[in-house]
Amino acid sequence: MKRLKLAMLAMVAFLAVNTVNAQDENNPWAVSFGVNTVDVRIPSEFGDYVKDYIGTSEWGDNTLPSISRISAERYLSDGFTLQLAGSLNKVKTVVAKDDSDLLYWAIDANVKYDLNSLFGETGWFDPFVYVGGGYTDLDTFGGEGMLNAGVGFNTWFNDNLGLSFQTGGKKEFADKVRDHFQHSLGLVFRFGGKDTDGDGVFDKNDACPEVPGLEEFNGCPDADGDGIKDSDDACPNVAGKAELNGCPDADNDGIADKDDACPNDAGTKAMNGCPDSDGDGIADNKDKCPQEAGPAENNGCPWGDKDNDGVKDNVDKCPDVAGVASNNGCPPEPVITEEATAKLNEFARAIYFNSGRSSFRPGVSGKLDLIAEIMAQYPEANFNIEGHTDSSGAASTNLRLSDKRAAAVVDYLIKKGIPAARLSSKGFGEDYPIASNATRDGRAQNRRVEIKLKK
Structure with missing residues (x-):
């Protein structure tokens, strides 16, 4: 025993x-x-x-x-x-x-x-x-x-x-x-057996032996986890629907996002996935009047738009000239008239400074007051005050002086009630002469202030 x-x-x-x-x-x-x-x-x-x-x-x-x-x-x-x-x-x-x-x-x-x-x-x-x-x-x-x-x-x-x-x-x-x-x-x-990709499915039973996968797919991967193996998935990296070969459909209109021209708005197959709200056969994203049926020649609007400004001809007060809806189809009103702009520059040419300084010469304040009055009439307009000098003296000195003079004009206008946000200043020194610096009269013309409308 x-x-x-x-x-x-x-x-x-x-x-x-x-x-x-x-x-x-x-x-x-x-x-x-x-x-x-x-x-x-x-x-x-x-x-x-x-x-x-x-x-x-x-x-x-x-x-x-x-x-x-x-x-x-x-x-x-x-x-x-x-x-x-x-x-x-x-x-x-x-x-x-x-x-x-x-x-x-x-x-x-x-x-x-x-x-x-x-x-x-x-x-x-x-x-x-x-x-x-x-x-x-x-x-x-x-x-x-x-x-x-x-x-x-x-x-x-x-x-x-x-x-x-x-x-x-x-x-x-x-x-x-x-x-x-x-x-x-x-x-x-x-x-036992060989499992090259380490996914738990032996190579002899693994349809994808070099890529880790899932047992239910014979060892093949499903990268996006949508239940459709990658080899059968038209969108393998984005979870989708089986009826769309694994591709997503964000707007649930039955058209895969990759084939949908309007993936976030439910539409029809005839419109490449885009909606046609007014049923005129023109997709909303191409229809200038998506809520009103109209012919294709009128871009989907019941009325034409000859100037293509988005305002229908029946309400466009300027049907032959492109405009804006805020001005009834006419071009937008200018923020300041050409006449007012000319006046500003005329008064600006009468702004004189004491020699080598940024202080104003006597009598200049009257012109500055007129400039402020015009600016106040056009509150939508913004301006840049530019300072210029002649070529006398060092260029660096002239640049600093022109900058100070332009800033002095801005400071005066702000004190007269023009919002600082509408104004800016910059000095250009002697770089942009409008006359010859070889003559006394030319140098006088070059010592100037200019007012420019900011676009």
Whole structure:
């Protein structure tokens, strides 16, 4: 009994060592659990040898009523598989029934060859032959190495689970354990495989083995998570609807946004996804009168718009001249008249400063008051005050002086009630003369202030 327990512990240890790491990304693995029977009655005559093999009298006697054989396998290549197996048994019949009570255990290493490599894959039935060796111990007789050879088959119920049958003989060399047959039957579970993209779907079942994907799409990706795999998705990076091949439809008009000229306004297919509110056959985005039906020649308006200013001719007071709606279709009124502009510049030419200073000469304030009065009449107009000098003196000095003089005019106008936001100033020094600086009169003309309407 003690030796039986030791043998059972050896089998458990064998299973742990050979299945804890039984997973390889490049090769499938399999484990099998089942029963085995041992036939050790082998006469010398070949005919008796065959008769003994096909006999069944010892099968019930030499078979434990529990799991008595465990194996682990790794596929190598080209139809070859390495099998490691551990088996345990009680041999009660050798020649006559119940003539023995021997503990039997064995550790074997076999190389299997899948005959489907010769005949072609069947998918569910894998016959094989095997050859190998191992160590067998038969209780008080001791143990020795033995040569193994035999045949078998796996029948698969699905991709992972199947039934395994294996039968063969063991040849002794040291006369400690007699030649015998061993047969086994058990459940086999295969697992593992190559998964290049690491998505949990083995390459053999992965329609997209180089790109991580989802199991429900056979390993192919669904980047936008809309339930349509990328290969069938016309818009793979934007979640959409199945009826639109995975493309979105923001306005829910049944036209994919990528094909919709108005993706945010529900429309019709005839209008390329745009609405036609007045039903005149012209899409709203091209209809100048989207709420009133009109012919195409009038851009969708019931009345024409000859000057194309967006104001219908029936309300356009200037139908032949482009204008603005705020002025009834006529050009906008100027913010200041040409006459007023001319007056401003006339008064500006009478603004004189003390020599080399930014202070005004006597009598100039009257002209500045007139300028302020005109500006007050046109509150929509904004102005820039420009200062200029002649070329006498250093250019840098002239630039600073012109800037100060322009600013002095702005300061005076602000004090007269013109909002500062309407005014700005800038000095240009001697850079823009309007007369020759070679004459006294020319220099006098160049020392000036100009008022420009800001656009």
